[in-house]
Amino acid sequence: MVLAHYAKSHANHCVLAGQENDRDKQMNYCKKIYRMKPVALKLPALVGLLAVFLTPPSMAQHPLDIETVSDAYVYLLGRSIVIRQEHTDIAEPAVDYNVIKYNPVGSAEFVNPNLDVAYLEAWIAVDDKTPVLLEIPEIGDRYYTAQICNEWGDVIVNINERNFPSNPSGKFAFVAPGSKAKVPADAVRIELHSRKAKMLARVELKTNTEEAIALQKQFKLRALGEPVIEPATPIPEFGNKELLGVEIFDYAEPVLNSALDISPIAARMQARVHDIALQAKDKQHRDKLDTMIRTQVVPNFLQYAVTKSGVFKNNWLGTLGTGNYGSDYWMRSSANLVGLWANTNDEVIYFVATKDAEGQPLNGSNDYVLEFPAASRPDAVVDGYWSVILVDVPDYRVVPNSLNRFNLNSYSGLKFEPDGSLRILVAKKPNAKVPESNWLPSADGKGFSLTLRTYVPKDIVKRGDWFPPSLTKVAQ
Known part of the structure; x- marks a missing residue:
């Protein structure tokens, strides 16, 4: 009876696992097993039969095709890059959550620096009971924005006079999704997509750098309490040219669980990632996966990121479509790789x-x-x-x-x-x-x-x- 009961359970699992192509075949076979009369089986035979059913359907039924593996890898990589940056940022001296880092103005020591603005950045961290308050000074006759990005690289909002004409400056309170925490009466309430977000604010230098710096330093950020902050999700170290291999799937569950993805196809893509992660646990599939990732998936993605992730014309690559990516996780992961925190085209x-x-x-x-x-x-x-x-x-x-x-x-x-x-x-x-x-x-x-x-x-x-x-x- 144990075997018959498992057969029924496995039949349901075959369907729930989403193995669409073999669903009828699997169900019919499992039903036949369920209708079997109980028989006396010696332990080795029982173990052998159970092993057949206990083999995960994704491992037993599906070959490792390059398109499926590439899509799962690229999707997971996008979030992994943001996590890597969070580790890098928080490891810097005097940098912490809900603390603004005022970047030096005019410094050319950075990779691909922006020499046109006074820059400031911060990691925002809230919980259900604790908002974080941002104060923006009044700024006239020069470009500025406080760009707020979620943990996947999508832009939540840009705070400036174009998007908030009635409140271009003053107080803005960030809260966790669904939070009912009270915020100051004079603050604009902004709900984040998860419990963390990245702020990048810019103030145009124009021809008066001193004035821009004075405005930069007037941006203030503070938590309205003591939020419970989860540390950055552990992932292996990797470089932009030496991307992770199959080991990226060993961290799939904590990476995907670390932040909500607002993409309309997030559920489908995360199911695909879990499927590949399951196959990566098997030695035979793992070696094949690693070879495919390192020799095909990564080179193809790197080529895509620098030549096809935008619009190419006159031998210029234009970053059209960045900031809010919808279903285009290939573009999002590409933007995260070559220019993390890309803003919206507006x-x-x-x-x-x-x-x-x-x-x-x-x-x-x-x-x-x-x-x-x-x-x-x-x-x-x-x-x-x-x-x-x-x-x-x-x-x-x-x-x-x-x-x-x-x-x-x-x-x-x-x-x-x-x-x-x-x-x-x-x-x-x-x-x-x-x-x-x-x-x-x-x-x-x-x-x-x-x-x-x-x-x-x-x-x-x-x-x-x-x-x-x-x-x-x-x-x-």
Whole structure:
């Protein structure tokens, strides 16, 4: 009777496990077993039969196809990257949850730095009873935003005068999902997607850095009590080029349980991750999985992340569709890998170039001209401001030069051509054909990348109808 009872239970499990293709076959077979009369079985025979049924259906029925494994891996990697960043951030001296880190202004020591804003960041951590209060100073006549991201990399909200016209400054209270905790009467209540969130706030420098810094320091964050804070989920260390192999699935359950995913296909994808994680426990499947991940899945994803995760035109990759990803977890994981905390397109769109008009890698040995017609200059397609920065590759660091000029932007005093067009020279030294004010220095003999940022882009940019022109190599 034990065997007959298990057969019925296993038949139900076959269906609940979602093995759609073999459902009828499995159910019919299990029903036959259930209808068997009890028979006397010796222990070895009973153990053998039970082993057949105890073999998880996902391991027994499904081959390891590259598409299924890739989708499960990429989905799980997106959350793992955010967890890795949480470990990195909290490990820094004097950094803690609900404490603002005021990044130094104008420092070029970071990878792919943003030299246009005063930056501040913090990890927000709440519980059901404890809100966290953010105070934003009154800011006029300059771009600013307090971007709040969830634990998967999606943007929850941007707090600024465009999204909160009645409350562009003042107090904002973050609460846990479904929390009924009281917040100050003069605070705007904002419900998070889980018990943690990342804040990245920016204040435009313009031409008065001291004023921007003063505003930066007026952002305040504090918990209204003592929230219970779970530590960052343990995961193995990994780099952006040396991504995890099959061992990523060993951590699937705690990683997926650590934060709610608002994606409409989260349940389906998490079921797929659990299926692969189950197969990874079997030695035979584990070795095959690891080989597939390291030789196919990871290289394919890395290639996708830098060439296909946005819109490619004029040899520029535009970050259209970032910030709120919906069902596109491939784009979300790609954005998390190459530019974690990407904002929504209403706030900013990035364009990244690593090749010239001929499709050749950009190199500091050559001279290039970036020429914008008068009607489509970057200042004409933004309601905020724009900038372009040069960094070397593969280090993504700014290039030292005698002018300490690492980027150009709306306030750089650029000179226009008589017809109103804008020409920018990217080269190791000035060229008489372009005004020196428009020269962006490169490193002789070294590859480089350009990133053009458009803040509060107009609809023409958000539709993908505007792209920077290709960089044209010119005679030196």
